[in-house]
Amino acid sequence: MTQQWRQRFSDLVAGNHSPTGDPVDAGARLIVWDPDGTEVFRAALARHHRVEDEDEPEQVLWIRPLVGGEDNGGGYLFNLNATRRRSLTCARGTLVDDGVEIDLTSGQRARIEPADGPELEQLIHWDDFTNRLAPDEDAALKRLDADSWHGRYA
Amino acid sequence: MGTGSKSSHQSYAVSPTALAEAPTAPPDITGAPDAAEGTDLTGAAAGGTGIPEPEELDLSQLLAEPALPAEAPAAEDAPAELDALPGAEPAPEPDVSATGPEEELQEASAEPEGLAAEGELQGSAEEAPAEEAGLLHADDIEEVQEEEEETDPPLTPVPAAPPVGEPTGTPLLVGGDDFINSEATLVAYDSPDGPREVLLTHISEEAEEKLLDALSIPGTHMEEIQVEEEVKERLDLDKEKKLAELTKTAVSSVQHKLKTGSEMSDASIAKHQAAVDAVSAVLSDPSISDDEKAMAQHYMDQLNVVKDKIDNGGSVMPWMDAYEVTETKMVTKQIPVPNGEPEPGTLAATVRKASRIKASLDPETGQSSWDGVTRSSANGTEYEIDMGDGWTAVYRPYKDNDPKHTEFSLRGQLEVHAPAGAGHGKDLVERLEQLHLMNKPMTAAEGEWTYLSNNIQAQGLGGAAGMQAAMDTAQGLQDLQVQEIVHQRMETLMGLDSGALQTAMKRIQLEAAHKVLPMKVEVVRDAVAKASGFSDGAALAASPGYEPTPSTSGKWLTWSRFDVTGKQAEIQGAFKGRSLTHGLHGGALASLLGTGVLASTEKRAVMGIGGGLGMSEQADKMTGGANSVFLRVKKTPSQPSGGMLIWDDPSVLMRRSDYYAYNGDHFGAINPAHHNYNESAITRDPMKIAKFSAAGNEVMFRNGLDLFGAEAPSRIVCHTAAERTTILASLASRGITHMGGKAVEDVLCTTDDYS
Structure with missing residues (x-):
């Protein structure tokens, strides 16, 4: 079961569920609810993730929610110090409809599902923005091991 | 130290607020926490000495017996002043133990005695109008503070000219607790007009009311102005035919395959073809202008690179930008305009969208520069304050920045800007007085109070047994001191009009705070000691880990626990x-x-x-x-x-x-x-x-x-x-x-x- 939800999670983030067959036309968004059911977070996710402590009962998913970003006249840009990695510490994951739901150890509940509307638009902006990056910068983002960003776009 | 020099104060005469209306605010060191970061500190009431500041002060109220804390300290804990009821003769200085820090505190407490030179005050009041009496008193305080600085020097000296271009600036500590962690930073940005010297600090929420009291914010409305501006824009034909969007879509799709090492998909090929078709149609139109032709060719060149990658793969493509032309245009902008004139004796402030200094750091030289004008947008509200003579301040208030919807980290941020040029370091600190804020570098005695407050918060001692009582006692001591001084000067104060009386009362609060600080420190030190397992404050002060001065070795000032x-x-x-x-x-x-x-x-x-x-x-x-x-x-x-x-x-x-x-x-x-x-x-x-x-x-x-x-x-x-x-x-x-x-x-x- 763990493998199933993890695979679904991975496919959603990568955009493998794209109806056009081109992953860049699809992607994932993350929604988080507090224990009382209040939605507290909603953002598109960059197309990479990393699993830490795979053998631990509580798995940690490192992700990159696409917060911020704006067109300041020189194109749509993200501040990479703000668009930093976040972690989801998972107590339990389940497949739901076309997405994945995760009970977080914080007591919150997270849902990763196909992005549409403003989140998909944000993801398209992100894909375009990352085309500005040098290969080593792009690779650094994908590793999801940096806590802060220095240099360009910070 | 020359921070309290008369000459520099006199230069403020252009701003009536500084002398007549803006007495230095009392260092209300009650340990009141920052709203967000100190919610578990002491729970002490915010700000003030408990002395009202109504339109018309009633002196009989001031002489009413203050309420002592319910849990007044035991006799051996209570400084002598606790017994000094209003109307009694001034009590002697407390006989505290002569350990290191306390010696300094005793000296600090003894110095302001000169402030209470009743004869001087009476003479001033009799010979001068009420307003002048306040001025004379302010000078007296300066003299005393200068003397005080000689015996209790500031923990951090204030440079006359902070080093130009140093990105971290010069950190310093300001007395009292108007500022979070009592800290401020002097930064001198490099600029073509000479150094741009700025004081940056973070006001505590409790001090905001004093600051706002110094301002006149008549409200603003927006007016449209036309300005000439250079703008980069895509051509209309590009927007109409969506050539940039179509090209970008093809680039992103193919780039994704190159980055992930996956095969080119039919979708990628189709996106490329759609873009080529659109661009070709424009290029083949004989009616297009030269600019439009250049634009279309720009995209076709990009699409040729994409085609090569589709056919041959290889490394990822370089960034491909949209085609833009630079034009000079008249642009309509909205600027805030005050609705009226500021009230006399206050500083005019206008409300605008929040912003931040947009400095830049040269990676080669490591120098920070800023032109004094360029700012980046922020989510919130700020006041732009005219301090006169080319001095300005920018304040981002708590009250107008709802933490649910605006940037929390900007709330309470204050910038004070000197005119372009070097050498304003000391004035930048002193000018805080115009904003009704503490404007003297922190002394060792004040430093210990900050140290204890920080330790109460850091160690979670706010709820410990006896802590609240100690805080109440500390506050009570200050209230008693105020009343004692009021009683001593009743004859003088009775002759003042309302405005002069308010000014005099603020001075008295300051004086009382200075005078009583060592006793407050002693009371709270004792409570902190007991809450953390020491027998008493003396034992705590003598312990090897007790370091009531900040670490100043690095680029930050930090307090230890x-x-x-x-x-x-x-x-x-x-x-x-x-x-x-x-x-x-x-x-x-x-x-x-x-x-x-x-x-x-x-x-x-x-x-x-x-x-x-x-x-x-x-x-x-x-x-x-x-x-x-x-x-x-x-x-x-x-x-x-x-x-x-x-x-x-x-x-x-x-x-x-x-x-x-x-x-x-x-x-x-x-x-x-x-x-x-x-x-x-x-x-x-x-x-x-x-x-x-x-x-x-x-x-x-x-x-x-x-x-x-x-x-x-x-x-x-x-x-x-x-x-x-x-x-x-x-x-x-x-x-x-x-x-x-x-x-x-x-x-x-x-x-x-x-x-």
């Missing part, structure tokens, strides 16, 4: 096998070590690092985490990855009193209105932090970390030997041979060292 400095071995034991870490991406180490600090988002913005993109919705600014840098507790890495800063002895950082932490990912939330904030999960206990297990745990340190001084990491892991060599050369060129007492060659390592 005695539960760590006194028990370093225990802290090290708790962290055994664990380290504090912070990861950076490749190539970032050199630029980071160029500045020598790991700085918070807010600090980076004013240093000129980052923030240049004008982002207004950054998550950490909403959570309040933007005022801190964060580290993570991890098992001591045996095979660390490149870009990692590692503190193998976390006690060097745990000694600070300004951190908070979560055993989980909360984005550094300190804003109670933010969903990431969790009061029950937040901790400041180093023993709990040492046991953190969640991978996403966070330990937040205010402002940042000095990477070269005592807080330096024990290991800095370079990605490659070449990166290490480059950084070592850079450090050598700047004469930096050691970090935290360790040779730089021993601190800088590479991933290969662990393979």
Whole structure:
């Protein structure tokens, strides 16, 4: 079961569920609810993730929610110090409809599902923005091991 | 010290507020916490000495017997002044023990006695109008403060001219508790017009009312103006035919395949073809202009590169921008215009959208520069304040920035700007008086109060037995002192009109606060001592970990906590096998070590690092985490990855009193209105932090970390030997041979060292 939800999670983030067959036309968004059911977070996710402590009962998913970003006249840009990695510490994951739901150890509940509307638009902006990056910068983002960003776009 | 010199004060005469209407606010050092960061401090009532400031002061009210705390301290704890009821003769100075810090406090308390020179005051009042009486008294205070500074010098000297271009500026401490952690920074940005000297600080929420009292904010309305501006725009035909969008879609699709190493899909080929068709149609139109033809060819050239990648694959493509032309246009802009004139004796302020200084840091020289004008947009509201003579201030108020919807980290930020040119350091501090804020560098006596307040917060002693009573007693002492002075000067005060009386009362509050501070410190020190297992305040003060002065060795001013400095071995034991870490991406180490600090988002913005993109919705600014840098507790890495800063002895950082932490990912939330904030999960206990297990745990340190001084990491892991060599050369060129007492060659390592 763990493998199933993890695979679904991975496919959603990568955009493998794209109806056009081109992953860049699809992607994932993350929604988080507090224990009382209040939605507290909603953002598109960059197309990479990393699993830490795979053998631990509580798995940690490192992700990159696409917060911020704006067109300041020189194109749509993200501040990479703000668009930093976040972690989801998972107590339990389940497949739901076309997405994945995760009970977080914080007591919150997270849902990763196909992005549409403003989140998909944000993801398209992100894909375009990352085309500005040098290969080593792009690779650094994908590793999801940096806590802060220095240099360009910070 | 010349910070209180008469000559500099006289230069303020152009601004009536400074002398007639803006007496120095009393240092209300009640230990009242910052709203967000000190909610578990003491719960002491905010601000004020309990003395009302109505339109018409009623002196009989002031002489009413004050309410003493319900749990007044035992006789041996209570300073002599507690017995000095209003109307009694002035009590003698308390007979406190003569240990080191207390000696200084005694001296400080003795000096302001001159303020109470009743004869002088009476003479002034009889011979001069009421307003003048206030002026004469202000001068008297200056004289006394100058004398006081000789015996109790400031903990941090104020430079006349802060070093130009130094990104971190010159940190200093200001007396009282108008400012969070009592700290301010003087920065001199390099600019073509000469240095731009700015004082940057963070007002406590409790002090805001005083500041607002100095301002006249008649309200503003927006007016449209036409300005000529150079704008870069796409051609209309491009927008109509969506050539840029179609090309970008094709580029992104093909780039994705190149980045992931996957095969070109039919979808990618179709997107490319759609773009080619659209561009070709424009190119083949004989009616298009030369500009339009150049535009279409620009896109066709890009699409030819894309076609080559579709056919042959290879490395990722370079960035392809849209075709734009630069034009000069008349642009309509809206500017805020005041609705009316400011009230007499106040500073005119206009309301506008919040912003930040948009400085830039030259990576080659390490110099920060700013033109004095350019600002980046922020999510919130600020006041632009005209202080006269080319001096301005910008304040981002708590009351107009709802933490649910605006950037939490900007609330309370104050900038004071001098006219272009060098040499305004001392005036930048003194000018705070115009804003009704404390404007004297912190003395040792005030420093101990801040130290105790920080320790109460850091160690969670606010709810300890006797702590609230001690705070109430401290407040009661100050109230009693005010009443005693009022009683002594009743005859003089009765002759003053309402305005002069208010001014005189503010002076008296200041005087009382100065005079009673050593006794307040003694009371609270004793309570803190008992709450933390010491027999009394003297035993605490004599303990080896008690360090009531800030650390000034590095680029930040930090206060320690005695539960760590006194028990370093225990802290090290708790962290055994664990380290504090912070990861950076490749190539970032050199630029980071160029500045020598790991700085918070807010600090980076004013240093000129980052923030240049004008982002207004950054998550950490909403959570309040933007005022801190964060580290993570991890098992001591045996095979660390490149870009990692590692503190193998976390006690060097745990000694600070300004951190908070979560055993989980909360984005550094300190804003109670933010969903990431969790009061029950937040901790400041180093023993709990040492046991953190969640991978996403966070330990937040205010402002940042000095990477070269005592807080330096024990290991800095370079990605490659070449990166290490480059950084070592850079450090050598700047004469930096050691970090935290360790040779730089021993601190800088590479991933290969662990393979």
